[in-house]
Amino acid sequence: MPFNALTPELVSAFEQIVTPAHALTAATADAQQYEAYGRDHTEDFHFAPDVVLRPGTPEEVSAIMKLCHEHRVPVTARGAGTGLSGGALPIHNGVVLSMERFNKILKIDERNLQATVEPGVVTEAFQNAVKEVGLFYPPDPASKGSCFLGGNLSQSSGGPKAVKYGTTRDYVLNLQVVLPNGDIIWTGANTLKYATGYNLTQLMVGSEGTLGIITKAVFRLLPYPQQNILMLVPFRQEAQAAEAVSAVFRAGIIPSGMEFMEREAIAWSSDYLKIPLTLPEDITAHLLIELDGQDLDELYKEAEQVYGVLEKYDVGEILLADTAGQKDDLWKIRRNIGNSVRYNSVYKEEDTVVPRAELPTLLKGVKEIGARYGFKSVCYGHAGDGNLHVNIIRGELSDEQWNVGLRQPISEIFELCVKLGGTISGEHGIGLVQKPFMHIALAEANLNIMRGIKQVFDPHGILNPGKIF
Amino acid sequence: MPFNALTPELVSAFEQIVTPAHALTAATADAQQYEAYGRDHTEDFHFAPDVVLRPGTPEEVSAIMKLCHEHRVPVTARGAGTGLSGGALPIHNGVVLSMERFNKILKIDERNLQATVEPGVVTEAFQNAVKEVGLFYPPDPASKGSCFLGGNLSQSSGGPKAVKYGTTRDYVLNLQVVLPNGDIIWTGANTLKYATGYNLTQLMVGSEGTLGIITKAVFRLLPYPQQNILMLVPFRQEAQAAEAVSAVFRAGIIPSGMEFMEREAIAWSSDYLKIPLTLPEDITAHLLIELDGQDLDELYKEAEQVYGVLEKYDVGEILLADTAGQKDDLWKIRRNIGNSVRYNSVYKEEDTVVPRAELPTLLKGVKEIGARYGFKSVCYGHAGDGNLHVNIIRGELSDEQWNVGLRQPISEIFELCVKLGGTISGEHGIGLVQKPFMHIALAEANLNIMRGIKQVFDPHGILNPGKIF
Incomplete structure (x- = not known):
């Protein structure tokens, strides 16, 4: 492990940056509240952070990142924790950077049909705010009532309206990002078109907190469909x-x-x-x-x-x-x-996606694989996008069956997706749980390029380590 | 200069790959035809290639790239040569890789509203082909009658319909790319949603031939608006x-x-x-x-x-x-x-872009700067996107005024764009001619990340050297 453990000196430096009220440790925080920072909505995983920091400004994030960069401390950014692939789980412990205080809509620009927001704004709250002035922000993940825009950006979230309006990716114009070394950059411009070097904005979207910390986002908006x-x-x-x-x-x-x-x-x-x-x-x-x-x-x-x-x-x-x-x-x-599936049973959610006309073949294949390996699945999703959520129900499966035995049938489901022109995640990301299946979708040459890009942004590998690849 | 000159052995190896008929040199080719491979539509620039190669398959491109990678020979990919920022100019000589033989529409998939094409297909020919089956490919640069889809991808081209339908970026689902080391990869999947690691598809779009050679593209299509x-x-x-x-x-x-x-x-x-x-x-x-x-x-x-x-x-x-x-x-x-401006005079085209409501301020600023520095401009463009093409007319300007004197006023125009929330290119790219102005739009931290990404893809810097940064 190339990481260093947190020292009391570092914790005290963090306290100076965010004030002690926003630097929580297991020793000082409410146990239940603290425990929640180690979970998201992915199965029943839990990993304990060494410290939870709740910065309030980009400058505070920058100061935190500089320290962690210098001291090789892992940092896992966290939105609302509604992710389904384990992206917010601090699997190497270290710092959980909760973005919950970045909760302001900074500007709704009615002249330009744009808005500037902080990443801790709840998606639905943002939709409602722009609707009040006749504008429309279409991306609407199922968790829109609680998820954060920052999480949506990190996972390239979609939702039902993606079929007509596209995903989060299609609405972001510009991002303010704190890099692992503490530099604060804007990735692009507040314009509908952009051909000014490599598109860092689109590279950040879907990067699951592994390249930088998003501290502001500029979104384009549409007239509200009445x-x-x-x-x-x-x-x-x-x-x-x-x-x-x-x-x-x-x-x-x-x-x-x-x-x-x-x-x-x-x-x-x-x-x-x-x-x-x-x-x-x-x-x-x-x-x-x-x-x-x-x-x-x-x-x-x-x-x-x-x-x-x-x-x-x-x-x-x-x-x-x-x-x-x-x-x-x-x-x-x-x-x-x-939620209803979660209420009934622990489940694994596979975020399969294929060209939409291949959906019948995918669905048939999933059921056939399930029958062969003896598991039950509940399937639903964004059929217009060819995006089928396959919920594999734990039910009476043993630990062995659940943790090891499903590896092979899930591989077969993903192999089928790829064979049909699809891939292993449409909108939930890879995070922790799909990592073992990346080789099914991507060649070693692709993975090497991704590792190279990660290295460019984050040479010490401190941001959300152990995710994607 | 880290590059090596072409040897007769290399030329003969290239001839073996593409056949002698598709390996042109100044010594063997028709002079006028050969000269054209050293130009695009950018001012009156000309740079002579050492050899022009016209491969016909991804495997041929791969074999060429392997040799050039190994021997440190610059490679400049070329579409139809309609670019306005000098992206296709072989400023370090070496190989011009003309994609003109990649001119086939491989598949129009009416079930999935997708098409697979080669990069040398003319944009309008593609639009017409899909229109025949009731489908719509919206991106329509002014040069659509002659430009190639591969060039559109490299520059993230827009056109008038971008205001409602977005740019080339918004239609590409997946790309087959030959990397500088000869590896052939697919960047993504043929799906409307994609959350499977870093988005290499979107990174390729707008990268101006500096990261890889696009050999196939999968586009999504819409029902044709009747x-x-x-x-x-x-x-x-x-x-x-x-x-x-x-x-x-x-x-x-x-x-x-x-x-x-x-x-x-x-x-x-x-x-x-x-x-x-x-x-x-x-x-x-x-x-x-x-x-x-x-x-x-x-x-x-x-x-x-x-x-x-x-x-x-x-x-x-x-x-x-x-x-x-x-x-x-x-x-x-x-x-x-x-074309009419080009017919009247040599001109420099600045591809300014701002949030659309800032257009009046930009236009006023451009005219004011022109008056102060004594040049004439013809302005037009995609106002719905805030994308204003400023054509600076050479007219009677001296070489000194044209080549050096305009640097300052162009800088001022771009500074105004950035101040208004915009940037220095909306859809034409940076290429050669906007390179000196990149620092106006981008911080050193951004440029360093871009240089790092370039290094990941192209460690010897052979692809389109001297462009963007």
């Missing part, structure tokens, strides 16, 4: 639900949401939320389809086209949500599938 | 034309084109093309505004909203193009401004 239509389409055959996805796009329609849910995904979530939902016995899957825009008449025309496409499949009665409350309920059910 | 409306709006005050741009967006409309043209830009181009255009004396600038979509009624509603916004400004009679021929003419005029 109208939407939401429909829940029940299918009698899962494969047809997956096939219909591609057919809708081929008809020239780009929905603002196109979500796939297996029967059990929707059943578990509506039970968990106690939102009653009629679920005829012959229904095996649903698509939740949203259309949005500025003009309701136009949307109804599009909806008719969607009906025209769906009519070719064996579907049950389509539910067209006609009140805001009904729409909220349907989205709540979709967003809480992950 | 309808559009085009209007030419004359303004009596330039500043108001620039102001109106932002007002249209604030009204909730996202045009598919929003082009600004100074009086002289439009006058020179219509003269050059011999397309007659009525230009009342009091008109100082125009906006060319396009709306697109699937439904004409909807577009007319939007057009009315645009009229409502424009009514607040001092505009002349708005021309609503009502035939396909008239639309073509207007776009032809817009696209040929660069």
Whole structure:
């Protein structure tokens, strides 16, 4: 291990930087609160930080980084801890750098349709703030009510609206970043176009806290789409639900949401939320389809086209949500599938992604692999993007089966993704738990380039060590 | 200079790789043809290659790169040579690697709305091919009739439609790249979402041929928008034309084109093309505004909203193009401004970009700087993106004034861009001619990271040496 342990002198230097109130150790902090800094939403992992620092300014982050750089102390940045690949877990202990105090929306620039924010702002709070002035920030991960924009940037988070509007990556214009040596840089400019050297902004997005600490972000915004239509389409055959996805796009329609849910995904979530939902016995899957825009008449025309496409499949009665409350309920059910699965059992979430027309083949393959290896999975996700979340349920699996036995079937699922033109993570990142599978998606030459880039930014390897590769 | 000169042995090895017909030297090739490989569309620069190689497969590119890597021979990849920042100029001589034989559209995947192409395909040819099956590839640089997709990728090219649809960067999913050491890699996956390690795809885009040679690209496509409306709006005050741009967006409309043209830009181009255009004396600038979509009624509603916004400004009679021929003419005029300026005089093109609402301030600043230093400029560009092309006309300027005297005023223009939140290139890249100005946009820490990344990909610095930094 090339890292050094924390000394009392270092802890006291950190206290000077952030004040003692924001430098927590196991000895001084509330036990439950402190324990939470060692977890995220990934399975049941826990790693204890040596110290939790909660800086409030880029300059404080810079001072912390300089010390850690000099003393070879690992630093794991942390947003809201809602990640599903273990990105925020301090597996080499050291400093957990919590960005929770970076919680201000600094500027909403209505003239330029841009906003400057700190990374600890909750995604939904940001969406609501810009909506108040008629603007729209589309990326909406399922955890939007609690996750931070900084975490979204680190994982290149998507969400249901990505199918029409793209992911976090597509909205960031410029980032203020503290480098491991303490330098504070801006990665780009506040412009819609940028061709000024290598695109460091896009390199930071999705780098999972391994290259620098994001301390400010400039996002572009859109005019808020005033109208939407939401429909829940029940299918009698899962494969047809997956096939219909591609057919809708081929008809020239780009929905603002196109979500796939297996029967059990929707059943578990509506039970968990106690939102009653009629679920005829012959229904095996649903698509939740949203259309949005500025003009309701136009949307109804599009909806008719969607009906025209769906009519070719064996579907049950389509539910067209006609009140805001009904729409909220349907989205709540979709967003809480992950929580309902977690409520039922420990699970591993595989964030598979393929070109969208390959979804039926992927789904069939996942079930076939599950049957062969004897595990159960609940599948759902952003079908419009070909992004299928495969939740493998622990259920009655032994420690041995869970920790070792699943390695092979998960490899097979990822090999199938790659064979279909896809990859092993669409929006959750690699973090800790997908690391063993990176060689399936990437050649050694790719990994070597990534290691080289890491070395350029972080020569001592102190930032989020042990993640990605 | 760390590079080695070409030996007859190397030339003969190259001939073995690509066949003698595709290994041109000054001694063997047609003089005029050979001379053209030393130019692009940047001012009147010329640098002679030692050899021009025209490989036909990634394996040939790989074999060439291995030799050049081993023997420290510079390699400058070349697309169609339409670049405006000198990116394709072989300033250290060596090998010019012409990608002209990589001219095949390999696959249009209608199921997944994707296409796989070689980098030597002409942008417009690709657009036409996908349009035939109802699909849409939006990026449309002014040179789309001759430029290559590979060049678009290298410069992160935009064009008029970027304001609604984004630039080349936003359509590329995956790239096949030959690294300087000859390794052939794919940078990502053929998926709409990607969170699998550092985003090498986005790092390649805009890297101006300094990191690797692109040999295949996978692009995403959209359904083709069947309808559009085009209007030419004359303004009596330039500043108001620039102001109106932002007002249209604030009204909730996202045009598919929003082009600004100074009086002289439009006058020179219509003269050059011999397309007659009525230009009342009091008109100082125009906006060319396009709306697109699937439904004409909807577009007319939007057009009315645009009229409502424009009514607040001092505009002349708005021309609503009502035939396909008239639309073509207007776009032809817009696209040929660069050519008409080139026809009139040698010029330097500065690819300034700012947040769009800062455009009036930028325009005013450019004119003020021009007046102070005694040069004339013709300004036009993608106003919806805040991307203003400033063409500085050589006219009667002496060699001294042209080569040295303009350094200071150009610096001042770029300093103004950066002060307004912008940068020194929106879509043309840095190449050779903007290199002296990089320090205005980027801190030394940024440049050091870029140099480090370059070193990771290309340890001997053989790829397009002397560009960007």
